[in-house]
Amino acid sequence: MATTRSARAQRLENVALELFASQGFDETTVDELAVAGGVGRRTFFRYFPTKLDVVLGELDDGLAALVAALAGERGDDPVAAARAAFLAINHYAAAELPALRRRLGLIEDVPELAARATVRYRDWESALATDAARRWGEDPASLRAQVFGRAVVAAMRAVFSAWHARPEADADALGALVDEAFDALSRGFASP
Amino acid sequence: MATTRSARAQRLENVALELFASQGFDETTVDELAVAGGVGRRTFFRYFPTKLDVVLGELDDGLAALVAALAGERGDDPVAAARAAFLAINHYAAAELPALRRRLGLIEDVPELAARATVRYRDWESALATDAARRWGEDPASLRAQVFGRAVVAAMRAVFSAWHARPEADADALGALVDEAFDALSRGFASP
DNA sequence: CTGGCGGTGGCACCGAGTGCCGCTTAGCGT
DNA sequence: ACGCTAAGCGGCACTCGGTGCCACCGCCAG
16 A cells, blocks of 8 residues: 555556456456556566456455554454454445456456455455454464454455345445344354 | 276375375476376376366365255254254264375465365355255345355364364364354354 | 666566377277 | 277377566666
């Protein structure tokens, strides 16, 4: 977040998402991305370590933000803290939503992207587990904390998936889904 | 599980896991795997669509087993059904544990394997969501059901991770961890 | 003017994965 | 026993993602 990524990276990203949308992810080679971005192939890989990271790039700025947001939350209920942190992080301007939608669409139906995304989430999971353990006064390695961390991320994936599935859902709808998902986690899945 | 995979595939798999353990996953090329298995490189790819699948191969026999086990469970509590189904599926003989351990170890610390594994789990997630929706009498697309499916898989990942972290844990320990994880899901994460 | 220095990108290389095709071999009918 | 067919095998060549190396260009400092 420190410095805005160079304008060039931004342009590369836009052009790439454009091509992915029109041709498909697998059908677009890095060579095409490079020429379309007016840059050498070698240089492309200096901006993005992987073709996948063009799509996922911004997502992991989120980790630092998540940790910060969690640190700012008081109270001893990790679910409430996590919910608040996520709502704080995922506050998108209306203009950003179409781009978000495109990204989510790609992530959903290009398996390799989904895979890479979940690897990124591992850090989120452990950050959430650590936070929960702290609030509970438990060992962060405790199974419950670990399950919590992973379950929260799982819930967020479900939220994004559901949001993406409703074509006209807006930012408020996203918030509502987050609430619903966290309620489920909080209450547990026993009985009704 | 239906027909035992050809003896050749089995041998290939053993040799490969051996090499992975001694040299590391990334440091072992498919060429090496092929020669070590006494087979052409091209043939290797007929047995395993991907180098990754050598490690993950058996895991997705599990899907069919999971679905079958879920279908066999009665009652309207999806957590109980899922727990029972998982315990039924993950009933390993003592002799299998070392191999399981090696696999889990690879999956844990080769990010690409972890990624691929989670993609495989998507089918599990949706199977679990569908099952839960049926027992609750809800729409399988409902957010709660989706969260449930993903959370259960998340819990299982935590279980395997915790089990793998304790060097001398046996099959009973695995069962205990499963119980603990499912209890957490059932009760929810509110308060202590 | 000159000597670093960071960004660039060409080139060559590696490894995974795929299509094609010729070969072996096992199985079959006659 | 003989030939034919079909399936599995594996070599070859190719694509594409990703990396190391290095030569080049522009910039600022001395």
